[in-house]
Amino acid sequence: MNISALLPAAKLHARVDFPDEDDGLLLMLAAAAGDVADAAEYTLPEDAGDLPDDLKLAIIDQAAMLFDARGGSTDRPVGLSLAASRIVARYRGVAI
Template identity: 80%
Template sequence: MNLSDLLTAAKLHARVDHDEDDPDMLLMLAAAAGDVAHAAEYTLPALAADLPADLKLAIIDQAAMLFDARAQDTERPVGLSLAAARIVARYRGVRLCLPPPAAE
């Protein structure tokens, strides 16, 4: 998915003023998109413009969290940001995990 369409919004959300941080922010957006899509059990479209607005916000907020944590330990933060977690919960829904029917 082309995430460059979300770059400006992500930089504003993360309060990043410098253009030299663009490659880092694009990496954070890619990681965030994967995190959010996996947690929401959602297949990402080819274009960021085709994403629902709430998932765009979840990706942007997750990228901001990852960008803020980039100078900490060498390990990546575990889990989603608070906003992203609440948004993706609506996409997961409820699923019953029943055993397959027995063969006769």
């Protein structure tokens, strides 16, 4: 999926205003898209513009959480951000 369309919104959400952070944030967006799609059991479209708005927000918020946790003592935060987990729950529904 071409995630670069979400970069401007992700930079605003994570309050990143340095252009030299774009490559790292794109990687975090790609990881976040995978996390959210897997948790929501949703197949990602080829273009990020085709995503529902709430899933876009979930991906952006997850990427912001990953960005905030960069350089920490652990490898990677476990689980989804609070906003992403609430949004994803609507897509999962109840499974028996």
